[in-house]
Amino acid sequence: MTTANTKPHINKTHLHFLLKQMVRIRRFEEKCAELYMQEKIRGFLHLYIGEEAVAVGVMKVLQDEDAVVATYREHGHALAKGLSMNAVMAEMFGKMTGSSRGRGGSMHIFDASKRFYGGNAIVAGALPMAVGLALADKMQNRNRVTVCFFGEGAAAEGEFHESLNLAKLWSLPVLFVCENNMYAMGTALSISESEQHIFKKAQGYGLAAVEVDGMNVVDVEAAAQKCCSAIRQGEGPHLIECHTYRFRGHSMFDTQLYRSPDEVSSWQQKGPIVQLKQWLEQNGKLDQTEWQQIEKEVQQEIEEAVTFAEQSELEPNSALCRDVYQESA
Amino acid sequence: MKTITMPSFGADMEQGKLTEWNVKPGDTVHKGEIIATIETMKGLIDMEVFDDGVIEQLLIEPGSEVPVGEPIATLRRLGDVAVEAPPVKAPLVEKSATPLQTDQAAHISSPPPETTATIASQPDLALSANQGHQTSPLISPAARYQAELQGINWGALPAGSGPNGAIVLADLERYIQADQQQLNVTTPTAAPRSIEQDVNTLKMRQAIAAVVSQSKREIPHYYLSHDISLTHALQWLKKYNEDRQPESRILINALIYCAIAKALQKFPAFNGFYQNNQFQPAEQVHLGNAINLRQGGLMVAAIHNAEALSPVSMMDKLKDQVIRAREGHLKMSEMQDATITISNLGDRGSDSILGVIFPPQVALLGIGRVREVAWVEGQHIKPVTIVSISLAADHRVTDGHDGARLLNKINKLLQKPEQLV
């Protein structure tokens, strides 16, 4: 492992980028919640609010050709991987201009050109797929990383264990990122796992695995940098367990009986955006004008995305059965 | 606007197949004009229009088989205001219909594909075809489809060889074959008959069977017969025909028909319809002429207002009708509204005929063979040409006494042929 790539280069521009990415995701999802109430967005809507540091931190160290496999709480990952906000918003609206042509909705955002492989809504179901993507890279001698995000709930599924085993067995270039937000829907980790440290389970399969503060984007980025670097060196799969917290319910229809408001507010106080913003302000690296500029730019991007989604066309019913199989010539 | 519907050519007709339109939308038509040809159980019948006007729309396509009463065209009568046309009924061919295999289509009488599709896509239509039968036999869809296609009244078929007596294709084929063999025995013909001919014959036999069965079931018949000397009539005829070309000659039948029509005018109780337990006499005499078709079966075509016809016009009518009947080109009005039927075995049949009344009519007159008999007149026996005219009548309406008077009247009229002119 070379030391040159293990630490992120922390400077003002870099940190402003991370901050803005997190603000983009936060404001985008706040808008989504509003649009959901207005019935513009339907189906399940799982918000990432509170967990932005994980996606933003990890994605900062990826290259374009690296693949991302995510869950149904993937708006943040999609935006951070470089999908346009227009395409993601239009997908929420079910429009033809959406990233999945409107066929997927909130839970199934795909962009093959960005190597963003969903948007997968079966818990742990995408882990074997990530293993396969990495297997293909290895078989074709391509030096790429496949990053697989999943929640701590996935660790209870067999596919988690099968995938970690296969990845290590075949020494595949996969970075598993566990977003441990403590609740699988409403089931706390403490009442579902005998071993509650996910990274230790990975270690049991021989993976190099660490845990980090998932509310601290710089820590996440640093861990991801270290792991990806090792993976690119041919050291096989790694796992990062990010301790994080979602500020909102599991989906829009969640009364949150399983946790206390105090717990939520205590986590909110150390939220990823507020944490980074305070640090930047305290260290004289962010003034009011700069902050307002970030907010303004993000607001503009969101407004454009909503307008784009609103104005986009719905797929005609006649095209219902397209893309079930490859269209024959 | 008037809707033209699939006409009923008889009480036993439930559906008809449009084989040809003679008009197209926009054509001006006049009352009595033939606008279409309809195929029925009894054969092809020309359909006339009853109003002057302009054809607005044709609602069904040739080859379509639809129930009686179903709209098939619209007519803008003179004086009607043109209205915006309602959406044309989609072509009756549906994509989902599965066409029959060609090898299968080949051994039936090459139905137009529209027919196939129509029946296949309109199960209700096919169902309606046999609604009249309270205890329909079981029949497989394929056999039923073939039966409908060939116009066979499967409701009247005997039980088949399928489970619970269901009629299956094999039964249908056997039935058609048997019928064909029977026809071949009774009518020696040179050319092999086409299946189509057999089917038409079959259809006709079924129609006849249905009518005569109903008649014998419902009508209490009584029968009378009267030998009538034709001496005077033939003398008159001989004289009339003597100098005339064959095309202007009159046959004895024309005189007899005239006599009958005129007699019926005096005895209206034999001329009309018995319906809803009530007899309704007809104002005019529409003589139903039972025409023997050479290929088998018979058709009844009406001679309208026969009481007003002279022997010459009667002869013209008879000739025209026989020719058209044998070519399958009778008009529907001729088929529908006879008020009484004459069954004429012709000059080559049996001595007399005791017929079966054609409901809802109440009488049928049978004309036997014109023949020579030893005839007693006063104290003498002499050879005389006679005809036996018999009456089958509905006892619910008339009694034997009335019948005898009717026959007597016919006799009297034939003794003074010059008065028939």
Place this chain on the structure above:
Amino acid sequence: MHNTVQEQLTYREAMREAIREAMLHDANVFLMGEDVGHYGGCYAVSKGLLQEFGESRIIDTPLSESGFVGAGIGAAMGGMRPIVEVMTVNFSLLALDQIVNNAATLRHMSGGQISVPIVIRMATGAGKQLAAQHSHSLENWYAHVPGIKVIAPATVADARYMLAMALADPDPVMLFEHVMLYNHKAPVPNPTDCPAMAQAVVRKQGPDITLVSYGGSLLKALEAAHALAEQQINAEVIDLRCLRPLDTETLFASVNKTHRLLVVDEGWRTGSLAGEICALVAEHCFWTLDAPPQRVCSQEVPIPYPKHLEEAATPQVEQIVTTAKQIMYR
């Protein structure tokens, strides 16, 4: 000797040849599954391939059906052409999530962006006294799912050449090999003996009744057809070959000709593919039917171990003959 005896090939050898050919033809093709390598394959299909192609392309997997089927899906997305062998259809249920929730959905769910050109092979069916967890015919479950294709080669020629078609297909293809077919022998086939993947084939022509079958039941249907011929019933036998999409054109043409249908399917009767075929025929051929469509399916019981009960539970020639005669009202 070569002049007098035509060279024979078993179904197993044909399938192995097909895999070999695919591997030689395309470096992106690889085979993975339980015991495909060192053991030589549970049904010895892949015997010798490890020695020929090495561990990098003949991959023994742990007993992780969901894991390695999912890995195959991912590899297909990543540009490979994986052949994934699942030991039997019963085990494939452990990978049902990957097959149904991922392979079948990804193209549509991504708006057409993702292709999953994977071939998943597995043994199916009863007849080897393997009892209730190794003998079932669940092809129909997969044939129910849009997004995947399901094929069931029943002849040596199809075993030899359908795999290449499946690999060439841009969509996921499930390939079912009936266990009773592996030792079936036939003269070495030509590619011309194997028509397009989704095409049903009339294996025997006849005007009286249509016997529809596939996979392991085909030979029984053919045998029954020969027995029927001795009783002057000339049956037509259709080999579906592809269970999804179904070649309804061939099916309907035959039924419209014979007016009678008997489907032979080793799946259980309730909710079976046979039921689907009967429904299709009822919908599309109603007016040409001369008898109710019938099915000979497996009895509604987990396949039992004893030979006589296993036979009683699954379609047999005699039963096909009897049912066909009933349909003929004979």
Place this chain on the structure above:
Amino acid sequence: MKDKAALTHFLLERIKAIAPDSDTDDLDPDEDMRDELDLDSMDFLRLLESIAKQLNINIPEMDYNKITTLNTMVSYLSERQSSL
């Protein structure tokens, strides 16, 4: 049309037209034609009409008994033609 064969041919053609399914092939030329072919008086009259139109021979009713068979009819017509 003085040839008897031609006359026979003509008559059979006409009969075929009037009664398309009559079996003229098996017609015994010396038997009663109307019996053999099942021609009724109307058919017979139509035959006479044809003869009148095409051959210009008007057969009066009093001659009907001379034309009962095909042969006698041919002879009759042949004679009438030659007397024209």
